[in-house]
Amino acid sequence: MDDRGGSFVAVRRMSQGLERGNTCHTTSAEVVAGSAAWLGRGLSCVCAQRRESDARPSFDLTPSQEECLLRLQNRIDIPYDSSIPEHQEALKTLWKVAFPEEELRGLISEQWKEMGWQGKDPSTDFRGGGFISLENLLYFAKNFPRSFQDLLRKQEGDRAIWEYPFAVAGVNITFMLIQMLDLEALKPRNLVGATFLKFLAENESAFDLLYCMTFKLMDNQWLAMRASYMDFNAVMKATRRQLEGELLQEDITRLEDLPSYSLLSR
Template structure:
C-alpha cells in the first residue's frame, strides 16, 4: 500500500491522513464485502440505464457490479487518466496551473515564487504547495482552479471564511480541498474498472452526460462540507468528523429518486457564481 497524505500536522496533531490502495489492487482486485441490502436495493436504479451484474459468492461477501455503456466506459477512462496524474513541480503546465490558482485567489497580490510563505495564506501547510498534493494529485489542483473560475463567489467565501459564525481554529482551505478530491475518488470507487456502488454507478451516468461532472461535484461537496462544518460548530480537530458527515449526506443525495443530474442535488443550491 501507498500512503497519500492530503494534509498534515499543525496545532498539536495531524490534520487529515488519507490512505490510497495501489491501482493494481483497486482496478484488478477482488470485490470486498458490502451489505446484502445494497444488492436488493439496486433495482430502483436500473431504470436509469444502469444494469447490475451481481457476482454472488457468499451472502456476507456480495458486492454489486454495474455494466457500463461504451460512452460511460470512455468517460470513466478519461477521468481515471486525470486521476493517475501526479503533481509534478517540474512540468510547466503544472506550474502554470498553480500560478493561475494564486491569481484567482489573490488577484491583487503578486506571487513571489512557487515556493514562498505566501502559500500559507491559501491554506497550504508550508511554503511549497507541491508537498500537499500527494493525496489528490494534479486533479486536485484542477478541481480548485475549476472552483475558482466557475464559482468565484463561493470559492472566495470559503477561502476567506466569510460565511457563518466561524470557529477560532478553522480548517486550512487548500488542504481541505485536496482531501475533498481524495474523498470523492474513494467514495465513488473511481479507480475500479467498473462501479461497485450505487453512488458510483449513478455518478458515471451523470459523467457521461456532463464531462465536467467530477469538477462540479467537487464544488458542491466543498460547499456542503463547509455547511456541515458550521452546523456542527466544528473546530480544527473535528475535520475528520465533518468529512464523514459530508460523505454520508452526499451519498444520500446521490440516491434520491428525483435526482437525474448533479444540478438536482439539494446541495447544489449552496453554490453561487
C-alpha cells in the same frame, strides 16, 4: 490519502476577512503548526473499510460511460509534478484567481500558507490528490468565484477559533470523492458510483462540479456542527453521508438537481 503522517496546519481566525475534448455529454490570518496529524492522515476513516473477501456488486456500463470513466481515471492517475511547466502554470493561475491583488513571489513561498497549504511548497500537499485536485480547485475558483472566495476567506457563519486550512481540505475532498465513487475500479462496485457515471456521461465536468458542491456542503456541515479543526474527520463523514443520500434520490437526472447545488454562488 497517504497516511504516513506529517504536521497538521490549522488556520487561526483573527477576523472575518481573509481574514480532454468534451465528447461526453485581506485581513490577517495566522497559520500555525499543531500537534495533531495532518488532515490527509485521518481520511481513511471517512471511507468505508472492507475485507478483501467482502463481495461487492459490479454494474455494467454503456460504451459512453466506459469512455468517460476512462478519461476521468486518466486524470486521476496524473501526479502533481512541480517540474512540469503545465503544472507550474496551473498553480500560478490558482494564486492569481485566489488573490488577484497580491503578486506571487514564487512557487515556493510563505505566501502559500495564506491559502491554507501546510508549508511554503504546495507540491508536498498534492501527494494524495494528484494533479486533479489542483484542477478541481481551479474549476471551483473560475466557475463559482463567489463561493470559492467565501470559503477561502471564511466569510460566512459563526467561525471557530481554529479553522480548517482551505487548500489542504480541498485535496482531502478530491480524495474522498474518488474513494466514495469507487473511481479507480474498472467498473463501479457501489450504487453511488454507478449513479455518478450516468451524470458523467452527460457532462464530462461532472466530477469537478460535484467537487464544488461537496466543498460547499462540507463547509455548511462545519458551521452546523460548530466544528473546530479536531472535528474535521467527523465533518467529512457527515458530508459524505449527506452527499451519498442526495446522489441516490429518485428522479435526479443531473447534478444541478441535487439540493447541494443550490448552495453554490457564482
